[in-house]
Amino acid sequence: xxxxxxxxxxxxxxxxxxxxxxxxxxxxxxxxxxxxxxxxxxxxxxxxxxxxxxxxxxxxxxxxxxxxxxxxxxxxxxxxxxxxxxxx
Numbered sequence: 001x002x003x004x005x006x007x008x009x010x011x012x013x014x015x016x017x018x019x020x021x022x023x024x025x026x027x028x029x030x031x032x033x034x035x036x037x038x039x040x041x042x043x044x045x046x047x048x049x050x051x052x053x054x055x056x057x058x059x060x061x062x063x064x065x066x067x068x069x070x071x072x073x074x075x076x077x078x079x080x081x082x083x084x085x086x087x088x
Contacts (some may be wrong), residue, residue: 003029009036013048021045 004023006015007030018040020032031039041047 005030006032006036006040008033011037011047011050011053012040012045015052018043018045047055 002023004019004021005027006018006022009015009018009032012018018031018036022028022036022039023082025043026039
């Protein structure tokens with residue numbers, strides 16, 4: 001069985017494509033972080049600025065939460081505070 005995966009990879013629009021390259025071109029099962037990013041660069045996978053990976057809905061939601069200071073209840077019932085999170 002062939003497997004390939006990546007984790008903690010940044011500035012890549014479609015990490016699944018990098019995971020497929022890991023499966024097809026290396027003896028490894030997983031690459032993580034900087035190693036995954038270096039491999040992606042070596043394979044010609046284009047970098048995408050982090051700002052391009054954030055949806056308009058997510059950005060608006062974060063800005064609304066930062067402005068109002070309102071806490072959000074998650075599906076599990078936990079409360080999260082986002083006012084100290086900075087959007088890059």
